[in-house]
Amino acid sequence: xxxxYAAESEHSGLAPHxxxxxxxxxxxxxxxxxxxxxxxxxxxxxxxxxxGTLYPVVPGHEIIGRVTSVGKDVKNYSxxxxxxxxxxxxxxxxCSSCNQGLEQYCLxxxxxxxxxxxxxxxxxxxxxxxxxxxxxxxxVVRVPEKLDAAKAAPLLCAGxxxxxxxxxxxxKEGHKVGVIGMGGLGHMGVKFAKAMGAEVTIFTRSxxxxxxxxxxGADNVIISTDxxxxxxxxxxxxxxxxxxxVQHDLNPYINCLKVDGTHILVGLLEPVxxxxxxxxxxxxxxxxAGSLIGGIPETQEMLDFxxxxxxxxxxxxxxIKNINDAFKRMKKGDVKYRFVIDMDTLKQS
Amino acid sequence: xxxxYAAESEHSGLAPHxxxxxxxxxxxxxxxxxxxxxxxxxxxxxxxxxxGTLYPVVPGHEIIGRVTSVGKDVKNYSxxxxxxxxxxxxxxxxCSSCNQGLEQYCLxxxxxxxxxxxxxxxxxxxxxxxxxxxxxxxxVVRVPEKLDAAKAAPLLCAGxxxxxxxxxxxxKEGHKVGVIGMGGLGHMGVKFAKAMGAEVTIFTRSxxxxxxxxxxGADNVIISTDxxxxxxxxxxxxxxxxxxxVQHDLNPYINCLKVDGTHILVGLLEPVxxxxxxxxxxxxxxxxAGSLIGGIPETQEMLDFxxxxxxxxxxxxxxIKNINDAFKRMKKGDVKYRFVIDMDTLKQS
Numbered sequence: 001x002x003x004x005y006a007a008e009s010e011h012s013g014l015a016p017h018x019x020x021x022x023x024x025x026x027x028x029x030x031x032x033x034x035x036x037x038x039x040x041x042x043x044x045x046x047x048x049x050x051x052g053t054l055y056p057v058v059p060g061h062e063i064i065g066r067v068t069s070v071g072k073d074v075k076n077y078s079x080x081x082x083x084x085x086x087x088x089x090x091x092x093x094x095c096s097s098c099n100q101g102l103e104q105y106c107l108x109x110x111x112x113x114x115x116x117x118x119x120x121x122x123x124x125x126x127x128x129x130x131x132x133x134x135x136x137x138x139x140v141v142r143v144p145e146k147l148d149a150a151k152a153a154p155l156l157c158a159g160x161x162x163x164x165x166x167x168x169x170x171x172k173e174g175h176k177v178g179v180i181g182m183g184g185l186g187h188m189g190v191k192f193a194k195a196m197g198a199e200v201t202i203f204t205r206s207x208x209x210x211x212x213x214x215x216x217g218a219d220n221v222i223i224s225t226d227x228x229x230x231x232x233x234x235x236x237x238x239x240x241x242x243x244x245x246v247q248h249d250l251n252p253y254i255n256c257l258k259v260d261g262t263h264i265l266v267g268l269l270e271p272v273x274x275x276x277x278x279x280x281x282x283x284x285x286x287x288x289a290g291s292l293i294g295g296i297p298e299t300q301e302m303l304d305f306x307x308x309x310x311x312x313x314x315x316x317x318x319x320i321k322n323i324n325d326a327f328k329r330m331k332k333g334d335v336k337y338r339f340v341i342d343m344d345t346l347k348q349s
Numbered sequence: 350x351x352x353x354y355a356a357e358s359e360h361s362g363l364a365p366h367x368x369x370x371x372x373x374x375x376x377x378x379x380x381x382x383x384x385x386x387x388x389x390x391x392x393x394x395x396x397x398x399x400x401g402t403l404y405p406v407v408p409g410h411e412i413i414g415r416v417t418s419v420g421k422d423v424k425n426y427s428x429x430x431x432x433x434x435x436x437x438x439x440x441x442x443x444c445s446s447c448n449q450g451l452e453q454y455c456l457x458x459x460x461x462x463x464x465x466x467x468x469x470x471x472x473x474x475x476x477x478x479x480x481x482x483x484x485x486x487x488x489v490v491r492v493p494e495k496l497d498a499a500k501a502a503p504l505l506c507a508g509x510x511x512x513x514x515x516x517x518x519x520x521k522e523g524h525k526v527g528v529i530g531m532g533g534l535g536h537m538g539v540k541f542a543k544a545m546g547a548e549v550t551i552f553t554r555s556x557x558x559x560x561x562x563x564x565x566g567a568d569n570v571i572i573s574t575d576x577x578x579x580x581x582x583x584x585x586x587x588x589x590x591x592x593x594x595v596q597h598d599l600n601p602y603i604n605c606l607k608v609d610g611t612h613i614l615v616g617l618l619e620p621v622x623x624x625x626x627x628x629x630x631x632x633x634x635x636x637x638a639g640s641l642i643g644g645i646p647e648t649q650e651m652l653d654f655x656x657x658x659x660x661x662x663x664x665x666x667x668x669i670k671n672i673n674d675a676f677k678r679m680k681k682g683d684v685k686y687r688f689v690i691d692m693d694t695l696k697q698s
Contacts, residue, residue, distance in 0.1 A: 033641075059638065105634060259456075265630060266625040269632075270626075271627065274620075278617040279618035279619070282614055283618075283641055286638070288630065289635070291634050
């Protein structure tokens with residue numbers, strides 16, 4: 001049995017639990033987990049906000065650890081390697097998306113790191129709030145030793161979710177990029193866009209966040225609740241990276257895009273309300289796009305980019321026994337910017 | 350005085366009117382109008398549907414005619430040339446959009462062919478329901494003599510509005526393109542997408558239009574009101590060209606896009622209702638884009654493309670004295686696919 005923290009029901013909160021990790025298959029990598037980031041998605045699954053949670057659920061998809069053993073066909077990893085696992089642990093591996101390294105868009109459905117169903121034995125997948133995990137080598141990435149492993153954990157979700165669209169949509173030097181929302185995703189978006197050479201503006205609702213935004217490296221800050229500031233920003237941005245996960249009015253932001261500008265949604269999964277003004281797209285050939293995490297090759301590229309540019313996530317370390325309090329604080333937005341569980345605290349418990 | 354048809358108020362309908370055309374400026378081209386297409390926008394202006402109509406209004410922005418004289422600086426056109434004028438007659442000519450030949454997105458606002466204000470003398474612009482027009486050479490395009498001039502008139506609006514986004518978003522051989530709506534714009538979209546090598550599907554609400562859709566060159570037809578057909582089409586299209594000018598549910602169409610697919614709006618200017626499902630964009634990295642007519646260099650390219658590929662608009666010729674009846678028929682969708690006024694009927698009236 002492997003020690004883990006699991007929720008038994010939507011009201012139970014997380015508590016110690018024993019889970020089974022599978023025997024190594026030929027392409028498997030066994031990982032001793034060092035750190036696991038705490039993503040807002042974890043809360044949604046624990047509390048069954050989206051329906052479909054399979055209890056007991058062991059959350060966690062921002063996993064960093066060291067390889068303890070590998071299956072006989074594994075060539076790229078060996079014992080002691082520092083590795084990461086993100087939001088996916090498998091996919092069909094043969095559709096057009098998988099063949100392009102876009103496993104997150106697998107046409108047959110990717111297998112999420114937790115609350116998913118293994119394609120081989122139909123067992124339920126358990127995430128990273130756990131001592132160990134066993135994952136097929138295709139879904140393991142190498143973490144450069146140069147990175148601070150704890151601060152690298154959230155790169156596996158918050159990092160790749162922002163890096164991928166910035167790369168895909170071609171952000172580069174000279175672009176004016178706005179980042180909407182300054183949480184776990186937003187603060188990573190700022191770091192990446194800056195490292196790609198863009199001039200970066202943070203849109204925030206509160207004046208109290210201006211100094212923090214500047215500390216994150218933003219060149220400018222716009223208070224999104226200030227109509228005058230928003231009007232002055234009209235038609236000045238090439239890209240907007242919108243990390244806000246709840247319904248919000250997109251129209252004032254889209255008005256900030258230049259001709260051919262692109263508004264990229266990475267957080268919003270709900271109906272757009274207030275209604276999107278189609279004329280704002282048509283009259284300026286603007287684009288509204290979405291993007292979901294990132295593929296495995298791109299996740300590796302992102303980690304290497306972070307090592308090269310000395311980029312990491314701002315984290316608050318967490319003892320796993322305080323995880324339920326951490327969830328409460330996250331709901332209030334009270335974390336800068338990501339909790340990361342030190343898995344030693346589980347092993348010693 | 351130049352003979353024209355104008356509306357004097359929102360309820361008056363169109364009637365004969367005398368208007369002044371300006372004396373030639375150095376860069377002006379004087380055109381004797383042969384044909385003018387009738388666009389639904391003309392109705393909106395005549396009836397002041399969008400507010401802001403300046404009466405008397407002379408509609409018409411799908412103009413074909415022959416040059417009768419030119420200003421002293423005009424090098425590219427001379428008497429007798431077959432030329433066209435579309436939706437714009439001027440712009441600032443110095444902003445980043447104008448410098449890219451995207452005058453329709455002029456940052457200082459382009460001057461529409463009618464109901465606009467001339468940048469030099471502040472006079473109100475009058476459109477193509479008229480014997481003559483005088484336009485700066487930059488906003489005149491050459492019509493290949495190979496084209497049927499009457500059937501070419503609607504290319505100046507319906508044509509370029511569909512050609513431009515298909516080119517801009519890179520439609521090419523092997524792409525699966527869906528065209529939503531089969532009116533003046535939609536039927537041109539089918540012709541262009543086919544000529545660019547795409548496999549083209551028409552989405553229509555009515556089974557009665559299947560044979561007509563096939564006649565237009567569509568490879569396939571999907572009845573959009575048939576949920577089963579729409580579900581079967583899920584994730585199969587690279588591009589959708591949406592020509593519908595009234596509110597409609599975008600979500601079932603967006604569901605038809607592959608990963609990285611693009612839904613292009615060219616007709617809708619209103620709020621998107623029912624609400625756009627953001628998750629449909631995020632989960633498949635899909636794009637919702639808009640596009641407005643096209644720039645002047647691209648309009649020339651489009652006309653040359655039509656000559657090369659023998660593309661023209663399907664038209665019904667109109668005596669200008671029947672223009673008010675034509676408006677009534679257009680409101681019922683009773684035209685295949687564009688009315689074109691034979692301007693001889695004005696000259697002889």
